[in-house]
Amino acid sequence: MSSLLSRLMGRGGRVAAPVSAPHAKASRTGPLIAFPSIGRPVWTPRDYAALAREGYQRNAVVYRAVRMVAEAAASVPLLVYRDGREEPDHPLARLLARPNPRDASAALFDALYGHLLVAGNAYLELASVRGEPRELYALRPDRMKVVPGPDGWAQAYDYTVGARTVRFAQDHRDGGDGPPPILHLTLFNPLDDHYGFAPTEAAAVALDIHNAAGAWNKALLDNAARPSGALVYAGAAGMNLSDEQFDRIKEELEASFQGAANAGRPLLLEGGLDWKPLSMSPKDMDFIQAKAAAAREIALAFGVPPMLLGLPGDNTYSNYAEANRSFWRQTVIPLVTRTAASLAHWLAPAFDGALRLEPDLDGVDALAPEREALWARIGAAGFLTDDEKREAVGYGAKPASARPGAGKGGWGGVDPLPGDVVASPAGGDGLGGGGGGSWQNQPRVPAGNPEGGQWTDGSGEGQTNRR
Structure with missing residues (x-):
C-alpha cells in the first residue's frame, strides 16, 4: 500500500500536476446576488394586492388601459417557424391553440398579459408527460416567490396558496432534457434582480391623485353637492354651548342634513346659531383639471393614447385611426414579439430543434393601410423577382x-x-x-x-x- 506522501508526490517523488477544474460558463456576479438569500424565497418589494386593488379594481382608467393592451395582444395569433418555414401543424402550434382543457389560447394569453401589466411579472407553468409538453397554465404573480440559486438566478419557484406551498425546481427535467416547468416574464426593473416593474408603480402618484379626486367628488355629492359650512354660535358674551348641546347639534346635522338624499333640506336654527357657508368650491380646488391630467399620465404609463380611452384635452393625434395604429405599433406589437421570443426560447428544447414564434399581423385591421401600402410598393418593384417580393412581405419563397x-x-x-x-x-x-x-x-x-x-x-x- 502506497503511502499518502507517495500518492501526493507521484512517481519519482515529483509533484503531480494539479488537475484543473472544468470551466463553467456563468456570470461572476451571480453569487453576489444570491449570497444574502440563497435557497430562500425573495419576496416582492411591494404589495401586488394593493396595486391590483387600488389600480385595476378601483380606477377606471387603469382597468380600461390594461384591458385594451391585454385583449389586443391576446388576439394576435403566434405562428411556428422551423428553418424559415411556417409549420401550422406543428405540436407547439397545437399546444398554443389549446393550452389546457379550461382555457383557449386567447384566455390564457389575456391572463398572462394582464398579470404582466398589473404586477410587472407573469408566470406560465408547463405540464409535461415523459418530457412531452401537454398543457400551459397562467399562475398568479402574488403567489409566486423566486428562490435564487448559487449562480444568483432562480433555481426554483415557490407557489403558495394559504398554508400550502409547491416548489418548482428549474433544473428539473421531466423525462429528459425538456424545458424548465416555469417561464417567468418580467418588465424591466432597474432596481431589482428578480422581479419586474409594473406600469401601475410608475403611475402611482397619478393613480393616487385620480382616486383622491374621485373620492372628493363622491364626498361632495354626499354633502349636498356643495362645500360644507359652519354653524356659528352668537350667544351672550361669555356663553358657550355645553358638551351635551354640541354633541346633540352634531348628531342632528349628520342624521338629517348630510347626504345626497337630504340635499336642499332647510336647516332650522335656534338659540343664537347662524349658518356661514364656506367659499371654497370645486373650481377653486381645480380638481377636475387635476383628475384629467392624472388620467393622461396613467394612460402614458401603459402606452395607450388618451384618445382611445375617451380622455378629453389631448389633441396629439390627428384622428382616431392614427392613434390606433400608434397603439399597435408602439405598445401591442413589441409586447407580443417579446413574449413570443421568450416562449420559443423556453419551449424549443422540448421539440428537438430551433423554433421561432412570430406574431401573425396580417389579421390586424388597424395595420391594414400600412400593409396595403407595403404590397403596392413591393408589387411595383420590377427589379425584384417573385421570390424576392414574397420574402419582402414575409411569405417566403415558393x-x-x-x-x-x-x-x-x-x-x-x-x-x-x-x-x-x-x-x-x-x-x-x-x-x-x-x-x-x-x-x-x-x-x-x-x-x-x-x-x-x-x-x-x-x-x-x-x-x-x-x-
Whole structure:
C-alpha cells in the first residue's frame, strides 16, 4: 500500500500536476446576488394586492388601459417557424391553440398579459408527460416567490396558496432534457434582480391623485353637492354651548342634513346659531383639471393614447385611426414579439430543434393601410423577382414543387401560365413537353427585346415562347 506522501508526490517523488477544474460558463456576479438569500424565497418589494386593488379594481382608467393592451395582444395569433418555414401543424402550434382543457389560447394569453401589466411579472407553468409538453397554465404573480440559486438566478419557484406551498425546481427535467416547468416574464426593473416593474408603480402618484379626486367628488355629492359650512354660535358674551348641546347639534346635522338624499333640506336654527357657508368650491380646488391630467399620465404609463380611452384635452393625434395604429405599433406589437421570443426560447428544447414564434399581423385591421401600402410598393418593384417580393412581405419563397424546371416536363407538374417567359436550350421544341431537355426561366428579360435576350446558359440559341 502506497503511502499518502507517495500518492501526493507521484512517481519519482515529483509533484503531480494539479488537475484543473472544468470551466463553467456563468456570470461572476451571480453569487453576489444570491449570497444574502440563497435557497430562500425573495419576496416582492411591494404589495401586488394593493396595486391590483387600488389600480385595476378601483380606477377606471387603469382597468380600461390594461384591458385594451391585454385583449389586443391576446388576439394576435403566434405562428411556428422551423428553418424559415411556417409549420401550422406543428405540436407547439397545437399546444398554443389549446393550452389546457379550461382555457383557449386567447384566455390564457389575456391572463398572462394582464398579470404582466398589473404586477410587472407573469408566470406560465408547463405540464409535461415523459418530457412531452401537454398543457400551459397562467399562475398568479402574488403567489409566486423566486428562490435564487448559487449562480444568483432562480433555481426554483415557490407557489403558495394559504398554508400550502409547491416548489418548482428549474433544473428539473421531466423525462429528459425538456424545458424548465416555469417561464417567468418580467418588465424591466432597474432596481431589482428578480422581479419586474409594473406600469401601475410608475403611475402611482397619478393613480393616487385620480382616486383622491374621485373620492372628493363622491364626498361632495354626499354633502349636498356643495362645500360644507359652519354653524356659528352668537350667544351672550361669555356663553358657550355645553358638551351635551354640541354633541346633540352634531348628531342632528349628520342624521338629517348630510347626504345626497337630504340635499336642499332647510336647516332650522335656534338659540343664537347662524349658518356661514364656506367659499371654497370645486373650481377653486381645480380638481377636475387635476383628475384629467392624472388620467393622461396613467394612460402614458401603459402606452395607450388618451384618445382611445375617451380622455378629453389631448389633441396629439390627428384622428382616431392614427392613434390606433400608434397603439399597435408602439405598445401591442413589441409586447407580443417579446413574449413570443421568450416562449420559443423556453419551449424549443422540448421539440428537438430551433423554433421561432412570430406574431401573425396580417389579421390586424388597424395595420391594414400600412400593409396595403407595403404590397403596392413591393408589387411595383420590377427589379425584384417573385421570390424576392414574397420574402419582402414575409411569405417566403415558393415551394420547390411549384417552380419551373423542378419536375416532369421541366415544370414539376405545373403548367406555365399565360405570359410566362419560358426558354428552351438548343435542340428543344420549346413547347413544354419535356422532349427538348430541361426547361429554365429566362431571368429579367430586357425591355423592348421581342426575342427575350440570351438564354440562361448564354448561348443565344433556341426560342422564347409566351403561352
